[in-house]
Amino acid sequence: MNLEARLLYRDAMVLIIDKPAGIAVHAGPRDGSANLMQWLDQLRFGLPRAPELAHRLDRDTSGCLVLGRHRKALARLGELFASNSVDKVYWAVVVGRPQADEGLIEAPLKKLERRHGWRMIVDPKGQPSATRWRVLGYDQRLTWIEARPLTGRTHQIRVHLASIGLPLAGDAVYGRGTGDLEAPRLHLHARSISLPFTPKKPPITATAPVPDHMAELLRRCGWADTEAAGN
Template identity: 60%
Template sequence: MRLNQGPEPAAGDDILARLLYRDALMLVIDKPAGLPVHPGPGGGDTLVRHLDALRFGLPRRPEAAHRLDRDTSGCLVLGRHPKALAKLGKLFSGHRVDKTYWAVVEGEPEEESGAIDLPLARRSDDPRSWWMKVDPAGDPSLTRWRVLGRDRAGRAWVELRPVTGRTHQLRVHCAAMGWPILGDTIYGRAPRQGGPGLHLHARALDLPLYPSRPPVRVEAPTPAHMQAALDACGPGPA
């Protein structure tokens, strides 16, 4: 069952307008940039506070089946009950979900496509820190990429397909290649305040949820804060 999305609301607005897909096991929503999924030490609004509106008759609210950074927009999968969450968790942990991201990067890749195979580790031993770094002793991390368009200002529209799912993997990998993601305040060139917002969008997911059916594919529309930069890079994929 595919659902049409209405106008893009701001973070915390009607979450039903962001529903992209629904079946008996899962929901997929278009998470807005700037809205964290879970509460953090700084407080503030979170996606969790809005999930009761997505029960659709079930006794429990759905829960996120994987991670998506606060500043990343796009497809987020929710399990509708514990058994569904367990099944989805195995798909994500087993790298069986095909994830496609769109990013605008500062600095143009020399090639048109390739793979980034760089292990990642935490920058700090502090368990509260999520900042990552390239480290030969870290966890294996692989990202496949291809250029979808380029602009005249030295930026590129890049499709990123993470094979592994490390914390901040795409952001660190792009920065390590010399083309950080536009708006990245941690690994890129953006100021901490007043920047353009992180130009990283979880564009699509393909989930092999049902053995006798093709993978479920869900796509999220381009967020408003990325549209101008993508337009400047050209028409993108056919």
């Protein structure tokens, strides 16, 4: 994989890349498949060490992924993500039509362990979690949603939207009722990100192009294809 071709932003401290869907950011405990860590050495740009992940995206989520180029940068990025100071915008295609045009989901999330795997569930004893959302477009069955997670829980957007009857297209875990759609991959894209990295300076920003696998359903929902879809 040519990660340099997927670079969205670069300076002395921070890199932002357009992560492809279907690639894990790092290897799982029992997973020998390819992961993003194997290619990060391409992004050294003269530094003695490869950059490191400042946060995570799910394997099947595409879009903006932030890397720190050295320890000082990673420490600052860690502070920003831990304090929920990073503005993250996701695009999702969901099945169903909400009654309102926007809303705020505040539902605590908890990890449920099972013999055959795990999943996140809404549970009063879980961690506080909040997602703001609004409708960007729709067709008869699908809705194009902009989601802004105000907290950073695992699978947060997927679980929150499913909990209000709006499962994501292509979601094999939380997407009941979406199996008849031609959506082999999860329709969730980290569209843009804004990092207030240096006080009194404008934030670092980046926008990731729409991936190929989401373009068709987004067009059905009214997205104007004015950009070249990415992979």
